[in-house]
Amino acid sequence: xxxxxxxxxxxxxxxxxxxxxxxxxxxxxxxxxxxxxxxxxxxxxxxxxxxxxxxxxxxxxxxxxxxxxxxxxxxxxxxxxxxxxxxxxxxxxxxxxxxxxxxxxxxxxxxxxxxxxxxxxxxxxxxxxxxxxxxxxxxxxxxxxxxxxxxxxxxxxxxxxxxxxxxxxxxxxxxxxxxxxxxxxxxxxxxxxxxx
Amino acid sequence: xxxxxxxxxxxxxxxxxxxxxxxxxxxxxxxxxxxxxxxxxxxxxxxxxxxxxxxxxxxxxxxxxxxxxxxxxxxxxxxxxxxxxxxxxxxxxxxxxxxxxxxxxxxxxxxxxxxxxxxxxxxxxxxxxxxxxxxxxxxxxxxxxxxxxxxxxxxxxxxxxxxxxxxxxxxxxxxxxxxxxxxxxxxxxxxxxxxx
DNA sequence: ACATAGACTTACCATTTGGTAAGTTTTCTG
DNA sequence: CAGAAAACTTACCAAATGGTAAGTCTATGT
Numbered sequence: 001x002x003x004x005x006x007x008x009x010x011x012x013x014x015x016x017x018x019x020x021x022x023x024x025x026x027x028x029x030x031x032x033x034x035x036x037x038x039x040x041x042x043x044x045x046x047x048x049x050x051x052x053x054x055x056x057x058x059x060x061x062x063x064x065x066x067x068x069x070x071x072x073x074x075x076x077x078x079x080x081x082x083x084x085x086x087x088x089x090x091x092x093x094x095x096x097x098x099x100x101x102x103x104x105x106x107x108x109x110x111x112x113x114x115x116x117x118x119x120x121x122x123x124x125x126x127x128x129x130x131x132x133x134x135x136x137x138x139x140x141x142x143x144x145x146x147x148x149x150x151x152x153x154x155x156x157x158x159x160x161x162x163x164x165x166x167x168x169x170x171x172x173x174x175x176x177x178x179x180x181x182x183x184x185x186x187x188x189x190x191x192x193x194x195x196x
Numbered sequence: 197x198x199x200x201x202x203x204x205x206x207x208x209x210x211x212x213x214x215x216x217x218x219x220x221x222x223x224x225x226x227x228x229x230x231x232x233x234x235x236x237x238x239x240x241x242x243x244x245x246x247x248x249x250x251x252x253x254x255x256x257x258x259x260x261x262x263x264x265x266x267x268x269x270x271x272x273x274x275x276x277x278x279x280x281x282x283x284x285x286x287x288x289x290x291x292x293x294x295x296x297x298x299x300x301x302x303x304x305x306x307x308x309x310x311x312x313x314x315x316x317x318x319x320x321x322x323x324x325x326x327x328x329x330x331x332x333x334x335x336x337x338x339x340x341x342x343x344x345x346x347x348x349x350x351x352x353x354x355x356x357x358x359x360x361x362x363x364x365x366x367x368x369x370x371x372x373x374x375x376x377x378x379x380x381x382x383x384x385x386x387x388x389x390x391x392x
Numbered sequence: 393a394c395a396t397a398g399a400c401t402t403a404c405c406a407t408t409t410g411g412t413a414a415g416t417t418t419t420c421t422g
Numbered sequence: 423c424a425g426a427a428a429a430c431t432t433a434c435c436a437a438a439t440g441g442t443a444a445g446t447c448t449a450t451g452t
Binding site for chain 2: 020021022023024105106107117120121124128141143144146147148149150151152153154155156157158159161162164165166167168169170171180181184185187188189191192193
């Protein structure tokens, strides 16, 4: 059975908004990519802003399921961080547009970002509690958990989504380099986090 | 004496492109901010793309001087990293648009990015050599220097330029939090980098 | 005094953009 | 099979956008 148009539009807009940006993507661009007319998009989503909202919702779901699938609630200590970093890199390789969109929205912070912001608040809140218990248990070094997570988040998302910086460093952003970047990032975080 | 119009345009476009994005900023927006007409801009810069090129050149200069002013060639070991991180945070607080533009260009990687890419290659090349010698000297833990720098760059620029993520973590992105973020980031990097 | 060049503004223009209105075709349902 | 709702397309439109052409004002050098 064919993929419903509504879903095809969302897939396409997620890719376009996430990789090229919101203002840089016109409804006509999206439509011609899909082989339909702009008005077909406006039939399913009453305005471009509504389309962005729905696209963000999709990205939140994708991000949530990618991370939820990786997080083994049993895991303790650094293993759990490693699982999450691996999942993030996997997502960055498979669907770079998802992290791209997250980043776009977290930076611009427009009206439609409320949902993503709250969804991220929940995830980050859990993460903060986890990191705190690990610190109390002596498995992680003492830092401000929120600042620590900010640094970890930035390092991982940055490494996973900045191919141009990799190029500037003389690294081709192919799969092999990405695998290597993942390994090095994990070791980097391990060194920073784990108590002696 | 008054600031020449050409410089005022560049200042304004650096702020606008760096904080809001290229496509999201129209020449009319820039012009009305400056109290001139769009054609005055096109008199000094023959097209919007040329304006972007000139703006990138300005950002490269600002970034270069900010970092060059901080880098004491005598400094060894972690002190030098700390100097650079402090300079980066200072720049992020004073002129967030500079890092914003760098980030914009490194992500999109359009035609105008050649100069910034090469300028960054030079800076990063020096950094790679520095990190390598520190590793050989046993002052830094052994990592792939390029991957290490990628992680450090991502962590610092991410922390310094993602106020929305700070908000999602329940931190107001004011000056005090930024100072705290700087301190924590430095400690985080110190833990990851310095050999025992 | 006067031509000249620099630094603009006013007046347009073609294209693109998000969006509306009014059909037309397809699909479901009674 | 009737008809109504869903899923579109064709035809527009007003505003915004990057850019051109031509005119105006002002300083400057001769």
